Amino acid sequence: xxxxxxxxxxxxxxxxxxxxxxxxxxxxxxxxxxxxxxxxxxxxxxxxxxxxxxxxxxxxxxxxxxxxxxxxxxxxxxxxxxxxxxxxxxxxxxxxxxxxxxxxxxxxxxxxxxxxxxxxxxxxxxxxxxxxxxxxxxxxxxxxxxxxxxxxxxxxxxxxxxxxxxxxxxxxxxxxxxxxxxxxxxxxxxxxxxxxxxxxxxxxxxxxxxxxxxxxxxxxxxxxxxxxxxxxxxxxxxxxxxxxxxxxxxxxxxxxxxxxxxxxxxxxxxxxxxxxxxxxxxxxxxxxxxxxxxxxxxxxxxxxxxxxxxxxxxxxxxxxxxxxxxxxxxxxxxxxxxxxxxxxxxxxxxxxxxxxxxxxxxxxxxxxxxxxxxxxxxxxxxxxxxxxxxxxxxxxxxxxxxxxxxxxxxxxxxxxxxxxxxxxxxxxxxxxxxxxxxxxxxxxxxxxxxxxxxxxxxxxxxxxxxxxxxxxx
Amino acid sequence: xxxxxxxxxxxxxxxxxxxxxxxxxxxxxxxxxxxxxxxxxxxxxxxxxxxxxxxxxxxxxxxxxxxxxxxxxxxxxxxxxxxxxxxxxxxxxxxxxxxxxxxxxxxxxxxxxxxxxxxxxxxxxxxxxxxxxxxxxxxxxxxxxxxxxxxxxxxxxxxxxxxxxxxxxxxxxxxxxxxxxxxxxxxxxxxxxxxxxxxxxxxxxxxxxxxxxxxxxxxxxxxxxxxxxxxxxxxxxxxxxxxxxxxxxxxxxxxxxxxxxxxxxxxxxxxxxxxxxxxxxxxxxxxxxxxxxxxxxxxxxxxxxxxxxxxxxxxxxxxxxxxxxxxxxxxxxxxxxxxxxxxxxxxxxxxxxxxxxxxxxxxxxxxxxxxxxxx
Numbered sequence: 001x002x003x004x005x006x007x008x009x010x011x012x013x014x015x016x017x018x019x020x021x022x023x024x025x026x027x028x029x030x031x032x033x034x035x036x037x038x039x040x041x042x043x044x045x046x047x048x049x050x051x052x053x054x055x056x057x058x059x060x061x062x063x064x065x066x067x068x069x070x071x072x073x074x075x076x077x078x079x080x081x082x083x084x085x086x087x088x089x090x091x092x093x094x095x096x097x098x099x100x101x102x103x104x105x106x107x108x109x110x111x112x113x114x115x116x117x118x119x120x121x122x123x124x125x126x127x128x129x130x131x132x133x134x135x136x137x138x139x140x141x142x143x144x145x146x147x148x149x150x151x152x153x154x155x156x157x158x159x160x161x162x163x164x165x166x167x168x169x170x171x172x173x174x175x176x177x178x179x180x181x182x183x184x185x186x187x188x189x190x191x192x193x194x195x196x197x198x199x200x201x202x203x204x205x206x207x208x209x210x211x212x213x214x215x216x217x218x219x220x221x222x223x224x225x226x227x228x229x230x231x232x233x234x235x236x237x238x239x240x241x242x243x244x245x246x247x248x249x250x251x252x253x254x255x256x257x258x259x260x261x262x263x264x265x266x267x268x269x270x271x272x273x274x275x276x277x278x279x280x281x282x283x284x285x286x287x288x289x290x291x292x293x294x295x296x297x298x299x300x301x302x303x304x305x306x307x308x309x310x311x312x313x314x315x316x317x318x319x320x321x322x323x324x325x326x327x328x329x330x331x332x333x334x335x336x337x338x339x340x341x342x343x344x345x346x347x348x349x350x351x352x353x354x355x356x357x358x359x360x361x362x363x364x365x366x367x368x369x370x371x372x373x374x375x376x377x378x379x380x381x382x383x384x385x386x387x388x389x390x391x392x393x394x395x396x397x398x399x400x401x402x403x404x405x406x407x408x409x410x411x412x413x414x415x416x417x418x419x420x421x422x423x424x425x426x427x428x429x430x431x432x433x434x435x436x437x438x439x440x441x442x443x444x445x446x447x448x449x450x451x452x453x454x455x456x457x458x459x460x461x462x463x464x465x466x467x468x469x470x471x472x473x
Numbered sequence: 474x475x476x477x478x479x480x481x482x483x484x485x486x487x488x489x490x491x492x493x494x495x496x497x498x499x500x501x502x503x504x505x506x507x508x509x510x511x512x513x514x515x516x517x518x519x520x521x522x523x524x525x526x527x528x529x530x531x532x533x534x535x536x537x538x539x540x541x542x543x544x545x546x547x548x549x550x551x552x553x554x555x556x557x558x559x560x561x562x563x564x565x566x567x568x569x570x571x572x573x574x575x576x577x578x579x580x581x582x583x584x585x586x587x588x589x590x591x592x593x594x595x596x597x598x599x600x601x602x603x604x605x606x607x608x609x610x611x612x613x614x615x616x617x618x619x620x621x622x623x624x625x626x627x628x629x630x631x632x633x634x635x636x637x638x639x640x641x642x643x644x645x646x647x648x649x650x651x652x653x654x655x656x657x658x659x660x661x662x663x664x665x666x667x668x669x670x671x672x673x674x675x676x677x678x679x680x681x682x683x684x685x686x687x688x689x690x691x692x693x694x695x696x697x698x699x700x701x702x703x704x705x706x707x708x709x710x711x712x713x714x715x716x717x718x719x720x721x722x723x724x725x726x727x728x729x730x731x732x733x734x735x736x737x738x739x740x741x742x743x744x745x746x747x748x749x750x751x752x753x754x755x756x757x758x759x760x761x762x763x764x765x766x767x768x769x770x771x772x773x774x775x776x777x778x779x780x781x782x783x784x785x786x787x788x789x790x791x792x793x794x795x796x797x798x799x800x801x802x803x804x805x806x807x808x809x810x811x812x813x814x815x816x817x818x819x820x821x822x823x824x825x826x827x828x829x830x831x832x833x834x835x836x837x838x839x840x841x842x843x844x845x846x847x848x
Contacts, residue, residue: 013495014495017495017498017499021498021502024502043621043622043623044623044654046623046627047623047626047627047630049630051692052688052689052691052692052693053688055692055695055696056688056691056692058684058687058688058691058722059688116846117842117845117846117848118846119839119842119843119845119846121808123808189685192683192684192685192688193683193684193685194683195681195683390492390493390496393492393496393499393500393503394495394496394499396499396503396507397499397500397502397503400502400503400506400507400510401502401503401506403506403510404506404509404510404513407510407513407514407517408509408513410513410517411513411516411517411520414517414520414521415520423521423525426517426521430514430517
């Protein structure tokens with residue numbers, strides 16, 4: 001009995017502590033690789049001229065796939081943004097995924113849509129398509145609207161879009177996203193620049209909650225003053241700019257966000273398309289595509305672009321945030337479980353030996369271990385086994401590291417892109433970074449634990465409705 | 474002694490020597506991260522202030538330079554209309570601005586390059602003459618000789634934007650640069666400046682170029698007016714696949730029909746991608762006499778190239794292959810092949826197409842749906 005108690009004490013006192021040190025080290029390594037990769041990208045693209053791409057007939061065509069479920073508030077703006085992107089060869093496919101509001105009627109009226117005889121290949125099974133609409137106005141010839149029965153998942157709608165698409169690359173996005181005008185030009189570059197086949201590429205996403213938008217165009221970029229969007233903006237900067245760039249450097253990227261990801265259609269189809277039972281369909285698709293490439297002995301790259309190309313409305317209420325984060329964690333656990341074959345499997349190289357174990361130990365397990373650590377820490381303090389002085393040192397140790405990583409991300413964001421013109425926006429982010437570990441992180445931790453609880457208890461989580469506020473004009 | 478005491482290890486050791494191991498490590502990490510936090514905050518605000526200052530200075534510089542150019546230079550229709558004394562006076566004024574500080578000097582070069590790129594007609598000569606008299610070439614030459622490859626590329630872009638023939642010796646050196654981006658930028662300059670041996674890279678470049686490079690080079694060739702265009706079939710025998718593909722595309726762009734026999738011979742090439750490009754090129758050249766050869770190759774080809782053959786036959790649209798296309802449409806199992814065949818049928822002239830469509834009334838439902846989709 002004493003032995004067991006000793007072991008528990010050892011685990012909590014040493015193992016969790018040194019796990020934390022390893023996690024911190026891994027962040028520092030990611031920061032290091034990320035800085036190298038962002039520098040390399042900036043050098044390569046600082047003086048780039050995209051006009052040859054605009055004039056070329058040899059550029060690969062891109063199908064933009066944007067699912068919409070009850071998006072009446074933003075759908076017209078969203079389609080305007082997509083149709084006005086700079087690219088010589090693209091189509092926009094909007095999938096009305098059984099909306100119960102007037103999204104479809106708005107589209108029909110705005111774009112003079114008429115039902116079309118469009119014939120497509122059912123390469124991936126989806127819920128039935130009711131009708132396909134094309135515009136009778138030649139100005140909108142690039143637009144196709146697919147009206148389908150609700151498939152209860154974004155994946156099902158995306159798969160319908162892939163079936164209808166006619167170009168070799170497809171861009172998965174959300175209809176409420178505001179994309180940078182040169183998104184397609186910038187995102188296609190890795191596909192035509194690399195000699196190894198690029199199967200997917202992602203880019204940085206930012207919160208649009210306080211941005212000024214006019215007719216689908218982003219006019220001014222501001223940091224949100226609202227509690228939740230402000231902290232999510234910080235999270236996005238940290239995750240996209242530091243984490244994903246570093247993984248891209250070593251070709252270990254496992255997540256290309258569903259809000260903006262360009263995919264090689266042939267490989268996505270060969271891998272089976274999006275899994276409509278998955279709650280983290282974006283991550284799951286990348287994992288499956290990577291595994292397919294390894295299983296078929298093909299060399300490939302998954303690239304990331306350190307430029308903010310997509311602005312999306314992030315949850316501004318606790319209820320929506322709770323559902324989103326719970327779903328993300330459940331989706332992560334689900335994906336890791338489905339693709340467990342890759343775990344420490346040398347056949348899958350970087351993906352199997354580094355990315356996959358990292359996601360298990362430092363992404364999926366981190367909230368569980370953190371929660372255990374916090375409970376033990378409180379127990380030690382309340383039983384007087386930890387002096388106040390030691391307790392403060394331990395707290396500062398964790399807190400200061402968290403603030404440091406976020407501030408480095410803000411600095412790097414400023415050096416790399418300088419998206420905020422006002423000094424007070426950067427100041428606001430810095431202040432938010434200082435309070436985030438106490439004011440916001442506990443929430444995220446709680447929802448991560450909830451997601452894991454849902455996963456282990458096999459509780460089903462509905463996708464739910466993301467209530468839109470619309471954009472500030 | 475003092476130095477020793479100040480070294481971080483000793484400092485930490487002396488401060489936390491009585492603490493348990495975990496607390497010692499935590500305290501050390503916390504001290505380290507605290508210093509980094511301060512440094513990062515200083516970095517953020519230093520960068521903000523520096524950037525703001527740079528933006529203000531360049532806006533000021535650009536404003537003053539454009540005002541000078543508008544008030545004094547752009548009043549004239551051509552450079553020959555400007556009296557020498559006036560020109561000297563203006564250049565003197567601009568030189569004072571240029572020498573104010575580095576930002577003004579660089580802004581002046583940037584503004585003139587920007588104007589040269591975006592303005593046409595008589596302004597061209599006025600701007601390049603001013604650029605030359607202000608000795609702004611040194612900024613470009615410095616970039617061409619930079620140890621950073623991306624600055625060399627930027628310098629090369631400036632050379633062709635300013636049509637600066639004096640920089641050509643350096644450009645010729647950069648054709649042998651180790652970095653392919655720099656080499657491609659150098660080839661682009663030579664093409665855009667219509668130099669004598671500007672197409673030599675098609676036979677001299679050893680490294681396979683990326684699709685991005687091919688698009689940039691293809692655009693440089695086709696966007697250069699009155700360029701002395703060579704017979705691109707002469708470059709089809711090289712060993713660099715990427716440059717053969719570029720040559721095939723340029724044959725299409727300049728409709729060099731005399732290359733068709735050579736292209737037909739290359740249909741037997743082992744490389745699938747190369748054959749694909751040739752099939753597409755033959756379709757775009759609408760080479761009527763190649764239909765039989767394309768049909769003959771059909772069964773040996775991959776699905777991707779089968780689609781390309783059908784599509785090309787549609788582009789040729791002579792009607793001679795229509796029965797073959799219909800046959801392939803009806804037996805197609807692959808969606809892409811069926812779609813290419815349907816597209817090829819619909820690419821044919823009205824009468825021929827209508828005759829065939831009328832005969833296709835009793836076909837499978839998916840075939841009918843596909844045809845309806847095109848009609």
